[in-house]
Amino acid sequence: MKKRFLIVLAFALAFTVSSIGGRAEAFPATGSAAKCTDCHTLTKEEAAKLLRADQFKAQIKDVRMSPVKGIWELEVSQGDKVFIVYVDFAKKFLVEGRFTELSQIGEKQLKKVDLKRIPLDNAIIMGNPKAEKKVIVFDDPDCPYCAKLHEEIKKIIAKRSDIAFYIKMYPLPMHPNAYDKSKAIVCQKSAKLLDDAFTGKKLPAPDCETDEIDNNIKLAEELGISGTPALILPDGRLLPGYAPADALLGIIDSPQP
Structure with a gap:
């Protein structure tokens, strides 16, 4: 069984570090967001320690301010893989995936992918x-927003x-x-197991051998999908992230040429 042994960022304790000390605040009581870096710092070395990068032969390529106030954006690499994660100023929480401005959903043309490249069998x-109307969803069973x-x-x-929604496990x-x-x-092709995963129930061990997951991972990377959930709309538009039902229906019912 092939697995991608990239950084295991799910260690919650990695972000409850004794070196933080003091009261955890994302921003000072006074002052503007423009001066956040005057009182909040995160070096590559500190980021590597927080994410335990050395254990997984990974590197922190860059640490920068994210588009969202109070959050650092980290560029992490391992081998030929590069991905983005976020850490809050208090260094207690991690956010996976990428941020998308809500205004961009309506104003900006979403990237389109070739639907013929995505097997649905x-x-x-x-x-x-x-x-x-078929909507394809790339899902991770441990992803809260999924x-x-x-x-x-x-x-x-x-x-x-x-x-209808066609779920691809990623x-x-x-x-x-x-x-x-x-x-x-995937082995059981079971919507119930998917439900169970999302509600925190224990799943049975896989009872088949399949390369479906590895194929999904490869396909997602080729399509430029780096986070979950990721939706591919009936017209081929790629919509990253979570959206409530009404907003999602509005997007689905407003196809772009």
């Missing part, structure tokens, strides 16, 4: 299998028989148990 279908999106998908398919490297969970879900 082994996808887990939520909704009407004969639905005219779980939130999962509940919104249920709302959509409950009232729209013309929309375990991220920062979730060490996600690979086997994804494999178990």
Whole structure:
């Protein structure tokens, strides 16, 4: 079984470090966000220690301010892989994936992908299998926002028989148990196991040998997908991240040429 042994960022204790000390605040009581770096610092060396990069032969390539106030953006590499994670100024929390401005969803043309490149034979279908509109979702069973999106998908398919969601399992490297969970879900092609994963229930061990997960990982990387959830709309637009049901329906029902 092949796994991507990138940095295991899921160690919550890595962010409860004794060196932080004092009261955890993302911002000082006074002053502007423009001066955040005057009172908050994070060196590459400190970031590497927080993420335990040395244990996984990884490097912190860059530490910079993120588009969101109070959060550092870290560029991490291991071998030929490069990915982005975020750490808050208090150095207690990690955010995976990328931030997307809500205004960009409506104002900016989303990237399009070739739907023909995405096989759906082994996808887990939520909704009407004969639905005219197919939305492809790349999911990680240990991704909190995937779980939130999962509940919104249920709302959509409950009232729209013309929309179906095709789930492709894409375990991220920062979730060490996600690979086997994804494999178990794919082996049984089970929407129930997907539900169980998102509600924190223990899944059975995989009961088959399949290269589906590795193929999904390779495909996602080729499509430029680096985080979850990631949705590919019926017109091929790639929509990263979580969206509530009403907002998602508005985007699905407004295709771009």
